[in-house]
Amino acid sequence: MFATRARDYSAAEAIAARWLWREVQILNVRNLGVGDYWDVYLRRRYLIAQGIVDRDRFGAMGWSRAANISAFITCSSDRLQAVSGGAGISDG
Numbered sequence: 001m002f003a004t005r006a007r008d009y010s011a012a013e014a015i016a017a018r019w020l021w022r023e024v025q026i027l028n029v030r031n032l033g034v035g036d037y038w039d040v041y042l043r044r045r046y047l048i049a050q051g052i053v054d055r056d057r058f059g060a061m062g063w064s065r066a067a068n069i070s071a072f073i074t075c076s077s078d079r080l081q082a083v084s085g086g087a088g089i090s091d092g
Contacts, residue, residue: 023035023038024036024038024039033068033069033072033076036069036072036073037069037072037073037076037077040060040069040073041077041079044058044079055079056081057081058079058080058081059080059081059082059083059084060073060080060082060083060084061083061084061085062084062085062086063085063086063087064087064088064089065088065089066085067085067086067087067088067089068085068088068089070083070084070085071083071085071088
């Protein structure tokens with residue numbers, strides 16, 4: 001995700017980010033991609049609420065596993081305007 005303007009994150013935000021990452025890991029057990037989708041979705045909502053990004057111009061990109069996450073988000077949501085992925089992991 002690219003922000004339109006930078007800002008410093010507080011200690012409370014850092015703690016919340018660590019908690020969220022743990023929740024994402026739990027959601028991904030036997031449901032690869034579900035937790036990652038909610039991670040991106042909640043962070044997108046936060047960035048929009050803070051006025052950091054424009055809800056109508058939001059995209060995601062990734063490489064390797066993040067490419068698969070980007071593809072999963074594309075298939076699971078209509079909230080992204082652009083998605084790019086490269087060298088996604090495969091089963092063979």
